[in-house]
Amino acid sequence: MEGQTLSLEGIRAGYGDFQALFDVGLKVAPGEAVGVVGPNGAGKTTLLRVISGMLKPKAGTARFGAADLAALPAHALPGIGIAHVPENRRLFPHLSVEENLKVGAYIPSARKHFAERLDYVFGMFPRLKERRRQLAGTMSGGEQQMCAIGRALMCSPRILLLDEPSAGLAPLVVAQVFALVQRIRAEGLTVLIVEQNVAQVLRVVDRAYVLEAGRVVAEGTSAQLASDPMIRSAFLGGH
Amino acid sequence: MDPFLLEAIVNGILLGGVFALPVLGLNLVFGVVDVVWLCYAELVMVGMYCVWFLYTQAGWPLIAAFAACLPVVAGLGLLLHQLVVRPLLSSPPITQVLATGGVLFILQGGAMLIFGTDFRSLGVEMPPMEVGEIFVSGTKLIAFVAALVGAGLLWTFLKFTYVGTAIRAIARDREVMPLMGVDPRRIYLVASAIGGTLAGLAACLLVVQLDVHPFIGLSFGPITFMICVMGGLGNMLGGFLAAFLMGVIISTGGFWWNTEMSYVVAFACFIVVMFARPRGLFAR
Amino acid sequence: MIRIAIALFVALAALPLLGLPDYFLHLGIATMLSALSFTGWALMGRFGLVSFGHGAFIGIAAYTMALLWNEVGLSPWLGVPAGVALAVAAAALLAYPCFRLRVVGHYFALVTLAAGEIVRILIIALRDHTGGSLGMTPRLAPDNSFAAMQFDKHGFWWLAVAAWGFGILVWWWIDRSMSAKALAAISEDEDAAASIGIRVTREKMMITLISAGLAALGGALGAQYRLYLNPESLAGIGISLQIVFGALAGGMYSMLGPTVGAAFTIALEETLRVSFGTAFIGAAPLVYGVLLVLFILFLPRGIVGWFERKRWAPRVGR
Numbered sequence: 071m072e073g074q075t076l077s078l079e080g081i082r083a084g085y086g087d088f089q090a091l092f093d094v095g096l097k098v099a100p101g102e103a104v105g106v107v108g109p110n111g112a113g114k115t116t117l118l119r120v121i122s123g124m125l126k127p128k129a130g131t132a133r134f135g136a137a138d139l140a141a142l143p144a145h146a147l148p149g150i151g152i153a154h155v156p157e158n159r160r161l162f163p164h165l166s167v168e169e170n171l172k173v174g175a176y177i178p179s180a181r182k183h184f185a186e187r188l189d190y191v192f193g194m195f196p197r198l199k200e201r202r203r204q205l206a207g208t209m210s211g212g213e214q215q216m217c218a219i220g221r222a223l224m225c226s227p228r229i230l231l232l233d234e235p236s237a238g239l240a241p242l243v244v245a246q247v248f249a250l251v252q253r254i255r256a257e258g259l260t261v262l263i264v265e266q267n268v269a270q271v272l273r274v275v276d277r278a279y280v281l282e283a284g285r286v287v288a289e290g291t292s293a294q295l296a297s298d299p300m301i302r303s304a305f306l307g308g309h
Numbered sequence: 310m311d312p313f314l315l316e317a318i319v320n321g322i323l324l325g326g327v328f329a330l331p332v333l334g335l336n337l338v339f340g341v342v343d344v345v346w347l348c349y350a351e352l353v354m355v356g357m358y359c360v361w362f363l364y365t366q367a368g369w370p371l372i373a374a375f376a377a378c379l380p381v382v383a384g385l386g387l388l389l390h391q392l393v394v395r396p397l398l399s400s401p402p403i404t405q406v407l408a409t410g411g412v413l414f415i416l417q418g419g420a421m422l423i424f425g426t427d428f429r430s431l432g433v434e435m436p437p438m439e440v441g442e443i444f445v446s447g448t449k450l451i452a453f454v455a456a457l458v459g460a461g462l463l464w465t466f467l468k469f470t471y472v473g474t475a476i477r478a479i480a481r482d483r484e485v486m487p488l489m490g491v492d493p494r495r496i497y498l499v500a501s502a503i504g505g506t507l508a509g510l511a512a513c514l515l516v517v518q519l520d521v522h523p524f525i526g527l528s529f530g531p532i533t534f535m536i537c538v539m540g541g542l543g544n545m546l547g548g549f550l551a552a553f554l555m556g557v558i559i560s561t562g563g564f565w566w567n568t569e570m571s572y573v574v575a576f577a578c579f580i581v582v583m584f585a586r587p588r589g590l591f592a593r
Numbered sequence: 594m595i596r597i598a599i600a601l602f603v604a605l606a607a608l609p610l611l612g613l614p615d616y617f618l619h620l621g622i623a624t625m626l627s628a629l630s631f632t633g634w635a636l637m638g639r640f641g642l643v644s645f646g647h648g649a650f651i652g653i654a655a656y657t658m659a660l661l662w663n664e665v666g667l668s669p670w671l672g673v674p675a676g677v678a679l680a681v682a683a684a685a686l687l688a689y690p691c692f693r694l695r696v697v698g699h700y701f702a703l704v705t706l707a708a709g710e711i712v713r714i715l716i717i718a719l720r721d722h723t724g725g726s727l728g729m730t731p732r733l734a735p736d737n738s739f740a741a742m743q744f745d746k747h748g749f750w751w752l753a754v755a756a757w758g759f760g761i762l763v764w765w766w767i768d769r770s771m772s773a774k775a776l777a778a779i780s781e782d783e784d785a786a787a788s789i790g791i792r793v794t795r796e797k798m799m800i801t802l803i804s805a806g807l808a809a810l811g812g813a814l815g816a817q818y819r820l821y822l823n824p825e826s827l828a829g830i831g832i833s834l835q836i837v838f839g840a841l842a843g844g845m846y847s848m849l850g851p852t853v854g855a856a857f858t859i860a861l862e863e864t865l866r867v868s869f870g871t872a873f874i875g876a877a878p879l880v881y882g883v884l885l886v887l888f889i890l891f892l893p894r895g896i897v898g899w900f901e902r903k904r905w906a907p908r909v910g911r
Contacts, residue, residue, distance in 0.1 A: 144487035414882030421875025
């Protein structure tokens with residue numbers, strides 16, 4: 071069952087008359103960690119929404135292994151191994167940490183393994199275990215981000231989509247979150263991460279795409295991009 | 310304390326138990342689907358006719374009639390959702406409420422057409438029980454206990470099952486649900502079926518206390534909405550508590566004045582509460 | 594435009610001179626007075642202020658008028674304005690805190706629903722004066738008494754047409770005022786409207802009071818015409834929903850929509866009454882409910898709205 075590749079070709083998508091993505095192509099091989107970076111409004115979130123089925127593309131193909139993502143309803147995607155940690159985390163603030171994780175294990179295949187997945191997530195985030203009965207909305211931003219990632223991991227996904235995991239967090243907490251991302255991918259999970267924090271994200275991914283105004287303007291390995299003068303001046307503060 | 314006042318308060322609490330079920334049902338549907346079922350009390354009426362027919366006309370045992378009533382009204386809730394609410398999910402709230410208001414007329418008219426306008430009674434009554442200084446109606450006490458059991462079962466379902474947890478989650482954020490593999494349309498169906506079941510249970514408890522007639526929905530429908538709003542639309546716990554509060558207001562109002570004035574007082578209390586706490590007494 | 598309107602109005606007023614049977618005149622009067630109430634409701638309904646309690650205002654006005662006549666002997670000519678004034682005062686009492694405290698949407702609808710129920714139950718509770726659920730009849734004056742506002746169908750037809758024309762004139766006048774634009778902005782986004790200097794509470798109050806007043810006027814005149822009042826048909830959830838349905842069926846966004854809705858609902862009621870009679874009691878509300886649901890599902894802008902869209906669609910292109 072291992073080994074589905076996520077591949078997007080010629081994706082066009084938008085909201086109403088507004089087009090946010092123009093012929094975007096992207097590939098994520100199994101076990102890879104890939105970043106999508108770019109300025110605010112470049113279409114990064116739209117790209118993730120297309121992959122997780124929340125937005126249907128107007129043209130182009132999106133596949134995960136053999137599955138055509140555009141042909142499936144959004145709620146079927148966790149079942150084929152795609153988990154999406156949305157922008158702003160979108161936890162259920164009035165439910166406890168454990169209940170949030172329980173919603174993450176909603177699909178039948180996940181319910182069967184609920185206890186072991188819970189142990190796994192609590193092992194990865196001991197903090198969540200301490201606060202399992204606390205209402206998610208009352209935790210700190212970093213803890214909430216952990217809970218959101220934990221919730222996505224509950225359904226044993228093959229690929230994890232992360233949307234701006236560092237947004238709104240203190241620098242120290244950002245470093246912790248990226249350390250976690252590294253740990254998750256070290257366990258063999260494929261990761262696609264969308265970020266504005268280019269410097270940090272290039273340290274944890276193998277490759278990255280640069281998105282600007284809805285188009286891929288550059289791609290390459292982290293090392294290539296980190297040394298690219300254009301990227302350095304645009305995103306890395308020029309040094 | 311004056312034993313008559315005490316009796317009124319106790320009766321109010323018992324009355325609140327009966328209000329609690331439709332309030333929970335309405336709040337559940339509103340919280341999940343975001344639509345007010347204006348015809349909720351008429352669903353209860355259909356359930357009451359169902360029990361009455363099966364027990365007095367078809368000769369079923371009362372328990373069997375109760376057992377049949379629940380799925381019938383649950384099915385009606387599903388039908389209501391599929392045929393009327395679902396096509397209007399993206400319409401303005403007023404349109405949705407009015408459409409269920411149309412169903413109110415349909416059910417009322419249907420009941421008149423089939424059963425006429427006579428008051429129908431089950432003819433079962435238990436002797437009142439003497440507890441300390443006061444008398445309590447046995448049927449009311451049983452209905453109260455059954456209502457609490459129903460509410461407890463609902464709470465257990467919402468608290469401990471996957472679907473129940475998803476129902477509580479969807480009330481806060483419906484767009485994010487598919488990311489967890491939850492199909493909102495299925496959750497809507499489940500909520501509508503449970504909303505119908507609660508109306509069916511309320512029907513079983515009411516039909517032993519009250520005669521059923523086509524307009525009975527109008528007699529307790531409005532008060533049910535008031536209670537929901539007082540507790541905060543969609544807030545199950547708030548609605549549950551407000552049901553008892555309203556029950557006691559009505560019952561003690563009847564002690565001080567008369568039944569009609571007690572309803573006037575209850576409605577006036579509701580309006581005042583709305584001005585003091587526009588999102589409900591127990592809004593967070 | 595104005596000339597056409599005046600001509601139409603004169604034609605309507607002249608209708609009884611054609612010697613129509615009383616039955617048609619009766620339906621016409623009922624239609625005009627309902628149309629006035631529906632127009633009143635739609636005046637605020639079209640701006641998203643959905644009231645489920647207009648029965649309250651109708652009930653207050655009608656019973657005030659009838660009680661003043663029966664108990665004090667005050668002529669309905671003064672009793673109707675007094676009743677309407679009381680209804681408007683009640684509307685102010687209810688609406689002001691609602692708007693100040695931002696009770697909107699579902700909550701507003703349900704607060705007004707409660708108000709309608711309060712009036713209905715109060716009428717029943719005060720049965721020593723109002724006759725309770727059995728209803729009451731204004732004391733009959735010697736026949737065709739102008740002073741008691743009890744006259745034949747021709748006279749009432751003119752009164753009804755005048756009252757209805759007044760309602761339409763109010764709609765026309767509001768449409769041309771700045772208030773219509775202000776209210777449209779408020780119904781889009783209250784905060785944004787407030788931020789550009791629109792006095793939100795004031796505008797909403799004004800339209801609500803006018804709306805309640807027109808609905809109350811239609812209801813009070815209707816009660817006086819029928820010379821019979823009962824709490825179910827003049828207050829409470831039943832009549833309130835009927836008003837909403839009537840306005841919606843005709844089209845609450847068009848000036849003549851509620852009037853078409855009134856003609857439609859009364860024609861429907863009469864057809865149902867004549868075809869089912871008392872043999873199938875209940876068939877009428879059943880058909881009524883089915884039509885209400887069908888209208889909402891398939892003609893959400895009402896009959897007039899549907900025609901307007903047909904006609905304008907190619908040019909406006911919305």
